[in-house]
Amino acid sequence: MSALTYPEVGATRLGPLPAGYSHLHHRTRVGRGPEDFAAAGAAVTEWRMHRASGVRLEASTRRAEPGSTVRLALGVGPFAIGAVCSIVWTEYGADRIGFGYGTLDEHPEQGEECFVVDLADDGTVWFTVMAFSRPVRWYTRLAGPLVPVIQRWYARRLGRTVRRIVTARRP
Numbered sequence: 001m002s003a004l005t006y007p008e009v010g011a012t013r014l015g016p017l018p019a020g021y022s023h024l025h026h027r028t029r030v031g032r033g034p035e036d037f038a039a040a041g042a043a044v045t046e047w048r049m050h051r052a053s054g055v056r057l058e059a060s061t062r063r064a065e066p067g068s069t070v071r072l073a074l075g076v077g078p079f080a081i082g083a084v085c086s087i088v089w090t091e092y093g094a095d096r097i098g099f100g101y102g103t104l105d106e107h108p109e110q111g112e113e114c115f116v117v118d119l120a121d122d123g124t125v126w127f128t129v130m131a132f133s134r135p136v137r138w139y140t141r142l143a144g145p146l147v148p149v150i151q152r153w154y155a156r157r158l159g160r161t162v163r164r165i166v167t168a169r170r171p
Contacts, residue, residue: 002105012100012114021132028159031125041097064099095119109133129155
C-alpha cells in the first residue's frame with residue numbers, strides 16, 4: 001500500500017482544517033432520533049452511502065476501520081475518475097459515527113475527507129462532509145475552479161442519499 005500524500009493526517013476529525021488547501025463543509029439534516037442515527041451511521045460506515053450515490057467502491061473491510069483501503073470510481077468507461085484512499089480515523093460513539101479517509105498516491109487530489117453522522121441533544125440527526133484538498137494531477141489542476149463546485153455537488157448528493165436510506169427503512 002502506498003503512503004498518505006499529505007502531512008495533516010486526522011485534521012478532519014476535530015479541525016481546524018489546515019491552510020493551503022480548498023476547504024469543504026456541508027451539513028444536512030437526515031433524520032430524527034436514535035433509530036435514524038443508527039441507520040445513518042451504518043449507511044455511512046458500511047459504504048452504502050457511496051454505492052447508493054452512484055460510486056463504484058471496493059473496500060478492504062466490510063465497514064470503515066483505520067488502515068482500510070477504499071478504491072472509488074465515478075463516471076463511465078474511459079471517463080471514470082478513480083481515487084484510492086486509506087481510512088485514517090473512525091468514531092463509533094453514542095452520538096457520533098463516522099470516518100475520515102486520506103488520499104494515497106493513486107488519488108487525483110491531496111488531502112482528507114470525513115463523513116460523520118451526529119445525534120444532537122434535541123434528537124436531530126445531522127450528516128456532515130468536511131474536507132481539505134488540493135489538486136495533484138494535471139487534469140484536476142486543469143479543472144481548477146470546477147473541482148470545488150463538483151465537490152459541493154457531491155457532498156449534497158451524499159446528504160440526500162443518506163436521508164433517502166434513513167427514510168426508506170421506516171415502516
